[in-house]
Structure formats: C-alpha cells, structure tokens
Amino acid sequence: MKRAARFIIFYAALFGLWTLLAELKIWPPYLFPTPWGVGEALYAGFQDHTYWIAIRVSMERVLIGYAISVVLGMILGLGVASNKFLEETMGGLLVSLQSLPSICWWPLALLWFGLNQNAILFVVVMGSLLSVTLAMEDGRKQMPKIFSQAGRNLGAKGFNLFWYVLLPASLPFIVSGLKQGWAFAWRSLITAEMLYLSLGLGQVLMMGRDLNDMSAVIAVMILIIAIGYVVDGVVFKGMERHLQNKWGLTPAT
C-alpha cells in the first residue's frame, strides 16, 4: 500500500512539474510540448494505425534479431567457456567488442546487406550477441560442475547434454545476461530504424522530428520505453520467478 502511494505521488509530481513548465511557456510549445499534446499525439497515432504498424514491424525485427543472438550467443559462449584456446583468444576480443556501440556496424551493414531489413537485423544482432555470449560463458563457468558430470554419467552427451542439462543448469546464471541482451537489442533496433526509412518505431520518431512535432516524438519515446518495460517486467521477471520457484532460490532483493 505504502509502495503504491509512493509510486502515485512520484508520478503525480513528475506530471505536475511537466504541466507547470509547459504552462509557464518558458519555451515555445513546439520545443516543449504539453502532456495533453503528447496524449493527443498518442491517440492520433493509434487512431490512424501508424503506431500499431510501427510496433508490429519493430517487434518483429527485434524478435528475429534477438532470437538469432540468443542461439548464436549460446553456441559461442559455450564454446568459449569449454575451450581453453577459444577462451584465451576470443575471450578478450568479446569483452572489448562490447564497448563498441552496435550502431557503429551500420555503415558496414549497409554495404554488406544493402539498405534493407537485413542491415537492421545485423545491427540488432551485433548489439545483443555479445551480452548473450558473455552471459552464457559466465553461466557455464558458474554452473556447478556436478550437473554436467551427473548428466554425462546418466548417458547424456552431445546435443542431449546441452539441451537437457547444460542449458537448464545455466539458466539462472544467464537470465540477467539474456535480459541485458534484450535491452541492447531493443536499443540497437530503434537506433538503426532512426537512420533509415523503415516503418518501425524509430522511423515514426524521426517523422515527428521532420514535422517539427515534438508531441509525436515524445509520444513515440513513451511507447519505446513502455514496450521495453513490459517485456522486461512480464517476460524476464516471469522467467526469473519461474526459475526461483523451481530451484528454490530466494529472490535477490
């Protein structure tokens, strides 16, 4: 109850401050839109289906890109974790590559794939692949050795060993990495979409800029935040809770 009250007070205050600043008209409305201006933009955007289409297009891309990252990242991470040579050579490279914003791949992606969806996907994959890889590598190392021993002992090998033992055993250790990978994928996607006429949320945001419609820009920003938040809160929190229940882990507070 107390928590809900704090929540409401905080957001009411934020909203109040925004309204106040907008009402004082320190800046012209096209630079600093009012809350109801943003509300109207949101309504209009959904009304004429622009936002629905943009959300669908963006979600499709991020899901494809993220799925590729997860599959590739797990294979790579597992390889690096279980092979000393790979660890010594590629381990450092992976860590240093993580400091590179994925949008730096954009020029290359354009040349390699052309000005299309694949270039965007490439940037998304490059954005989240490393997080997943590093998480998987770490998870494989943190995973108690006894699980893989018990699995091999009970006759699991090759793909079975990975799918039925190593993967579920490392899940609690990689779920935060998967979450981070998702956040990176989502950010990379929006960035890439902003650079290219692409129907996605990023483009709708840039459209607001081109039309000098800051209400629309903020409306799309709110959408981007909301989607990121919902995925994090529903998908990943649910996954964490599920794992905690199964493993009997106490939630980290």
Added chain:
Amino acid sequence: MSTNVQKFPSQFPIPVDPRFPAHSGSPGGKVGPVSVGRPVLDVAPEISKVGLNEICLSYRTQSGERLLALDHINLQVRTGEFVCIVGPSGCGKSTLLMLIAGLHQQTSGQILIDGKPVQEPGTDRIMIFQEHGLFPWLTVGQNVEFGMKMKGIAKAEREEKTRYYLRLVHLAKFKDSYIHQLSGGMRQRVAIARALATEPDVLLMDEPFAALDAQTRDLLHDELERIWNETGRTIIFVTHNVREAIRLGDRVVLMTFRPGRVKSEFPVELPRPRHLEDPAVACAAGEILVQLREEINRSLEAEYNEGVKPHVDPGVQS
C-alpha cells in the same frame, strides 16, 4: 608399497590374497581348500565385474610440477559385491570413482568392466555424489526418469519404472515435487532411485551420506542394504567413515595419502544386518582406524610442511 591384507584376531578370518579376494555371502564362487571355516580363494580368477589394473593418475599443478594422485591401484570387485573404500581426504578415492565412471581419464593402467575396458561414461555404472547432483529444474519423477530418457526408453515404460523405483526408496508421494522441497535424506534417496532407474550393474557412491545427520544416515544405511539385497547390484562405496564402511561393506579397502595406493584390504565377515553401534563393528573399525590414522597424520604433516591443501581435486578442469 605392496598391498598387505590385515588380520583380525577374533571375529575376522585369515588373510586373503587381494588378487583373488574373498567371496562372502553370494553363492557360485568355487571354494578353495585353504579356508578356515569359510570360502577364501577362487582357484581360477573369474572375470571381475570391475577390474582396476595398475591405475596411475598424475596431473600438472598450477606451479607446473607433476603430481602423482593415484599410484598403481589394483582392485578387483566381484559381481554383487559391496566394496567400501576409505582413506584420508586427498587420497584420490573420489577420483578413483570418477575414473570408473568414465568421467575422467587415468594416465595409465586399465579399468575393466566385465573384462571390457572403460572408454567413456556409460549407464552400466552410475555415480551417486555426496551433493546428490540432482537436477533442480526437474521434478523428482523427471529426475528419476532422466537416464531412461537419455537411453531412449519409451514413455510408458519410463513412467512405470519411475513409479517402481520411487516406491523402492519410499518417495512415491513426492513424484511431482521439486528437489529443493525435499530434505537432505530424501534428496539422497532420489539420487539412489535415479541411479537405479537406469538399471546399472555398478553403483559408484561418493560419500553419499556424509552431509546427512546421524539418524537419517542410519536409516539410509538400512535402506541401501535392503536395496542392495533386492537388486543385487555391485556397489563401490567411498567414505571417510570407517564404521560406515564396516557397517555396509563386504570388504573395506584402505587407501594411502598422496599418492593414493591401496594400503590394505579387510574382508568383513560380520553377519548382516550390522549396526554402527555393534561392538564387533567398533572392534573391526579400530583395526582399520589405526592404519587410517597413520595416513591422516601423513596428510596433516604434508599440509603443515608444504602448505599444500591436502585435498586437491584434479577434476576441476572438466
């Protein structure tokens, strides 16, 4: 160092050649003429269920020197035999089980199961770990089923066997529980059921009851003995508890501290069921304890002199 066999004054029989170990209880062995009141020597050595021939294991420490962990281990285990291995921490007794399980490779020597060399892990030998090694992401039933699933056994048969083995360890009601909902003793029973469900010939038990309280352990001793009787499995049981070894084993093998060698073997001829508190068990344990203490002192000395942790696990790599 050569292997010598201990003599127990009163209730224990005469020394036995360790290459042709005593046959206790189970029928079928040819009885040699030498025995005093009980069968001792097999005239011709039958093929052992588990045969360890000249097993050596050495590995490189972090500082680069080679360390000999196991030194020419020879041990023959007959079908249906219950062999207990005792020794101080760091003598390599757990590692020995890992070798038999095929989870590790010895440096030299040969491990034979029914006369065939061990190449890789196989479900004919299942290990039960001290920390049970159950899968927390699966239910009790799914854990028991796991080995059968890997073997590709059909679902109906898997379910039937899972029910059977869970009943055997008195956990039928907990089929759908998760591991963390069970007590330590129950978990170890699940581990036993899971091991048995793959129908292995050999059970390799690595201090399975060491982390349990005394009452639970007593109970599990009874259950393990009963299951052993009912299923006729061969069991190699590693423990640091000498009384436990005597309580359970047909034979107790004592290993030396680094490098691990077979120091002595003690056939246990006490009638079953035995109890940890039996004076006869305590008396027999006393004999072994004297020798074990020598080894423990050596390990402590080594720790003191070299600053080396006595327990070195060469299995870290996998």
